[in-house]
Amino acid sequence: MTTEWVDRRGQVTTFFPSPLACTRMKTDGGSDAAKRRAGERAAEDVEDGFVVGLGTGSTTAHAIRALGRAVDDGLEIRGIPTSFQSRRLALEVGIPLTDLDAVDGVDIAIDGADQVVDEPDTAAHGALIKGGGAAHAREKLVDSAADRFLVVADPSKLTEQLERSVPVEVLPDAHTLAADRVRELGGEPTLRDAERKDGPVVTDNGNLVLDCAFGRIDDPDRLATQLSAIPGVVEHGLFVGLADVAYVGREDGVERRDY
Numbered sequence: 389m390t391t392e393w394v395d396r397r398g399q400v401t402t403f404f405p406s407p408l409a410c411t412r413m414k415t416d417g418g419s420d421a422a423k424r425r426a427g428e429r430a431a432e433d434v435e436d437g438f439v440v441g442l443g444t445g446s447t448t449a450h451a452i453r454a455l456g457r458a459v460d461d462g463l464e465i466r467g468i469p470t471s472f473q474s475r476r477l478a479l480e481v482g483i484p485l486t487d488l489d490a491v492d493g494v495d496i497a498i499d500g501a502d503q504v505v506d507e508p509d510t511a512a513h514g515a516l517i518k519g520g521g522a523a524h525a526r527e528k529l530v531d532s533a534a535d536r537f538l539v540v541a542d543p544s545k546l547t548e549q550l551e552r553s554v555p556v557e558v559l560p561d562a563h564t565l566a567a568d569r570v571r572e573l574g575g576e577p578t579l580r581d582a583e584r585k586d587g588p589v590v591t592d593n594g595n596l597v598l599d600c601a602f603g604r605i606d607d608p609d610r611l612a613t614q615l616s617a618i619p620g621v622v623e624h625g626l627f628v629g630l631a632d633v634a635y636v637g638r639e640d641g642v643e644r645r646d647y
Contacts, residue, residue, distance in 0.1 A: 418542025426637030427451035441530035443499025456481025471523035497534035506546040514647035519555030519625030539634040555625040562620020
């Protein structure tokens, strides 16, 4: 299937999906029980009075629900949601919300990942790919502002080397230029299609998402720098050097990784 996008000048750009790329970027796999254990364990690190970054995704949702139960029991916190989805869930479970402009800092951010490098002997240990839910721009903003960034994941997200397509949020007027620059870097961009509407996915920020397949990523830090330098790129899904701890839920408990 190909996707066509028409810009304001009437120029039509056709995107041909690469066999390496995924148009549906949400990561499947991992039991709900494992995700719940990881999310609930991360929620235990939240203390009274904390400002908490609330990530997006199925594993983080368990942490948000656990925090809601703690608030019911008297825990006083304020949450900063990273997406419409996390905001709606936080309100549903009774977590008071705020935003970055209204606080002096973020004590902890809890967020999931689509892939996590789990190789302690490599420089990329703890590097992430995020953005399966197209919320990575706001997630990176909040996660990078936090004193501690806790990753919650199940074993299906662990990998020796990042190799999933990297989501890149771009301004609508810049999608053609950005796609060309990604190709120059050796990637194959695919405009992410919406699943229940015609046309592309539109982020909470009003932008488009290119899923960029690079195969196995040898140097995530270098690629992150190159993608950030492309004009029109709002944010990419490589999170390098940001995670402090990962809680990996398993069927029989939770493993902790420190970075």
